[in-house]
Amino acid sequence: MASWFTIAKWELMRSKLKFDARSIIMLIIALILVIVASYAASQTGMSMNQKIYLVASSQPEVQPIIETDQRFDHMLVDRFEASVYYEYGADMAIIGNNVYLSDTRKAASAGDALENTFIEYRELVLTSYNDVNNTHPVWVTVHDLERPQDFQLTGTEDTIDEISRGYNRTAALENVPGGKEGGSGDGSVRTGSSTISPEDIEALDAMEGKTFFERQTVSTPSNFNPPVPFTAILYAFLFIFPIYFVSQFYSTSLMDERTNRKGELVLIAPLRSRDVVIGKTLPYLVITMLIQAAITLYILKIPSTFADVERILLVLAAILPVILLFFALSFYSAILSRSFKELTFASVFLSVVISGYLFFPAMFANIHAISSISPITLIVRLIEGETVMWNTYIFSTLPFYLVAAAVYAFGTSIFREEDLFTQKSISSKIIDCFEMFLSYRYGSVFFLSIIFIPVVYMTQLMLIVMLFNLPVPYSILAMILLSALAEEIVKSIGIYTLFKRKITDITFKNAIRLSILAGAGFFVGEKAVAVLTLAPIASSAFGTVMTMGALLLIPLLLHITTVIINSLVMYWKGPNAYKYAVVAATIFHSIYNITILREMLL
Amino acid sequence: MSVRGNSCRKMKTVAKKEFKDLLKEKTFILAIVIQLFIASFSTFLVIGLTSFYDPTALGDVDIEGVNIGVVGTEDDELYKVLIDNNVRTYLYDDFIPAYGDFFDRRIDAIIVTPLGTAGGTDLLNVDIYLPKSEIKATVVSLQLKEPLEEYEQSVRDVRTQRLPGYSPIDFNIIERGRFASSTFFEFVYVALLPLLVFTPAFISGGLIIDFITEEYERKTMDLLLASPASLLEIVSGKALLAILIVPLQSFVWILLLSMNRISVNNSLQILLVVTMIAAVLVFSSTMIAVFFRDRGVAQLLYSLVLIFLFMSSYLFTNSPLNLVSRLSINSITALESWTWTGIYLLLAFVLYVATILVIKNDPDNI
Structure with missing residues (x-):
C-alpha cells in the first residue's frame, strides 16, 4: 500500500474523531436554522431597506x-x-x-x-386584468448577435476569443435567429407578427417570475433590463463557499500537527514529506470535489444524455484548479503562520484576494472577453449551455494549476522539522523554500524566475481589478509601478537568497553572472506566457503594460539590467540592503515602461 | 470592592497581553488590509452599479457614439419615439443590409419595429439585436429603455381605455432640481455602510475563537489557569479586547465614507449599536469556543450562526443593519432608535450572563 494512502486514512479517522456527537448535533441544528432563516428571508424582498x-x-x-x-x-x-x-x-x-x-x-x-x-x-x-393585448401591448425580444470584437490589435487575424467561440462571418450569418421574414430562433416568438408567446396572463407571470439562473430574452419595456450578469456572482458564491469551509479544516489540521509538535511522529516515520503532504491533502480534496459535484448536479439536474455528463465533468474540471489554488495557499499559510490568529487572517486575506480574482471578471461574463481570465466565467458559460474550447480552458486555468503546483512544491520542500516546529520568522521560512530549491541539482535562478512567471501574471491581473477604481492616468501609473515591483522582486529573490545564505560568494563576477541568468529566465518565461495565453487581452491598455516586454529583444536587456542594478546594490551594500535594491530596480524599470508606453500611445 | 477591582485588573492584564500579541503578529494590520480590500471591492461595485443604472454617471463613455439601425418605415410610431429621444438612428428597409453594417461595426444594434399600430388589437413585438459579449450591448440597452417605455406608454394610452374601470395613477412628483438614483442611494446606505461598519464585528467574532482555542490546543490554558486569574477573567479579558477594537475600526470606516462625501448622521449612536452587536457576536463565539475547544468546529459553527443572524435580520424592521441604515440617514425617531439600541444592549448583557454560566459550568474551571 502506498504510504500516502496510509496518511490519508489516518487523516480521515482523525477528523472523524473531531466531530463527536455533540458537535454534529449542534452543527445540524445550526444548519437547519440557517436553512429556515434563508427560506424566510427569500420570501421577503431580500433587502434591509425597511422604512428608510x-x-x-x-x-x-x-x-x-x-x-x-x-x-x-x-x-x-x-x-x-x-x-x-x-x-x-x-x-x-x-x-x-x-x-x-x-x-x-x-x-x-x-x-x-x-x-x-x-x-x-x-x-x-x-x-x-386578463387581457394581455390591451394591458401589455408591447413586447421586446432580445437577440444576441456575434461579431468580431474590435479591441484587439488591428491586424490580428484570429484572436483566441474568436477561435474559442468558433465563428466567422458566414457562420454567424447562419446563426441569426430570425430576420424580418426569417424563421424565429425561439420557437414560440414569431418576429414582427401578431402572435407572440405570452398568450395569457399565466405565461406573463411565468415570464416575470423567471428564476435567477435563466436569462431574460422576452419582456415588456418596463421589465427590459440591461444585461447585468449578477447570476455569475451567485454561481461564484455557490461554488466557492464550500471551498472556504473545507480549506479552513484543512489548514487547521495542518496547524494542529505543528502545535505541540504533534506531527513529529509522522516526520520521524520512514515517509517522504511529499507522501505526507499528499496524504493529508487528498481526503479534503476528494470531499470538496464531492460537494462541488453535488452542487453541479443541483444546478444542471440529473444528466440524461452523454452531452450532459460531459458538461458536468467540464464544470468540475473548471473548478478543480480553483480548489487546488485555495488548498495550496492554505497549506502554505498553515506552514508559515505561527499562531491560529495569524492563520485565520492569512486565510481570510487570501480567500478575499482569490475571490476578487474569480468574481470580478465573471461579472462581465456576457459582456467582455477579458472575463475569461476567471474559471467561474467558464462555469457560467457551461451552465448557460455554451461550449468552451480547449484554449479558453487553458487560458483561464493554467495559471491556477501552475501557481498551485509551485506553492505546493515550495511548501513541501520546507515540510521538515526545523521549519514546522520552530518559531522561525515568516520571511526566513520563505527564504528557506528558495534555498531548498536553489540547492537542488538543477535548481538555478534561471528556473526560479520562470517558476514565478504565473505568480506575477496572476498578481498583475489582480492589480487590474484592484486599480480599476482609480481614475485613468493614476491607475495606469500605479499599475506600472506595482507590476514593475512584482517583477523585480521575483527576479532578484533568488540572488538575494544565494547572497544572504552565503551559498554563493558575493563577488562582482557572481552578481553579474546570476543577474544575466535570472533576467534571461524571466524573459523566457514571460515570452512563453505571452504566446500561450495573453493574446485575448493583449491590446487593452492594461494588457499593454503587462506584455509590452514580450515584443522585442530590448526587454531581455531591460530585465537583465534591472537585476544587475539590484544585485550590484547588494554587492556594495550587503544583502541586507535588499529592500533598497528592489526599489532602485523598480524605479528604473518603471521609467523605462513609462517611456515606452508614451511612445506607443502618442 | 477590592475583590472586584482585582478581577478587573486581571482582565485588563489579559486584554493588554492579547493586544500586544495582536500587534506583534501584524495580524491586526492584515485585518485592516482585508477591510480596505473589501472596500475597494465595494467601490468597484458602486461604480459598476451607478454606471448600469444611471448612465449619465458614465462620463467617459460616449453614449452619443452608439448608432442604432432601425428596420422599418418612417411612419413607424416607435421610430418617431426614437427620433424624439435623440437616438442616433439609421433607417433600413430590410434586415440583411442592416446586419451587414452591424457586422462591419457601422451600427451597434438593430431594432426591428413592430408591424401593428397602437390603434390595433395585436401585440406589438420589438426585436432588438445586440452585440454579444460587448459592453456596448449594455450601453444600448440603457439608451433604449426610456424610449421603449415611452412607446409602451403611448400604446397603452390608447389601449387601456378599453379596460373596464381602469384609471391610471395620477400623481405628479415635483422635483426640486436634484436628481438621485434611488438604486445608488440605497446601495450606499442600505448595503455598503452597514456592511462596512459591521465587518469588524464579524471579524472579532472569529478572532475570539482563535484567542481561546489556541490556549487549549497549545495546552497553555492550564498554565494561565495556574496564574491567579480565573478562567472567567481570562476569557473576559480576551472578549473585552475583541469587542473594544470593533468601534475603533468602524469609526475609521465612517470617517473614510465621510471623506468620500457620503455623510453619516448619528455616528456615535451607530458606533454604540455596532459595539453592542460586536458584544453579541463575541460572547456567542466565546461560548462556542469554550464549549467545543476545537478551532475548526468552532469556526464552522460560528460561520453558520453568523449566516443565520444575517438572514434573520432581513425579517424585521430595525434589525441591526436596518437600524444603522435608518440612523445614518436620519429616518428614525430618537425614541424608536434608542429603544432598539436598548434591546441590543440587553441582548448583549443576556449573552454575557450566559457566557458566565457556561464558564462556571466548565469542568476545567477552578
Missing part, C-alpha cells in the same frame, strides 16, 4: 400603493399636518395630486423610489 423614507400624505387613496413597498414609512394625516411634517423632516408630502419632495439627496432618491413603486403598482393592477 418618511412619507406624510393626506390622500388615503395613495396608501395601498405605498404600502406595497417596505421602503416607505407612511403616515396618513390631514393637509395641514402633512405640510408641517414636510417642513420638519419628512422626505415627501403628498397633498392633492402633487408629491412634494424636500431638498435633500435622500428626498430626491425617495422621489425616484416612489416613481418606481408607482410603475410596479401599475403593472400589478394591469396584470390583474
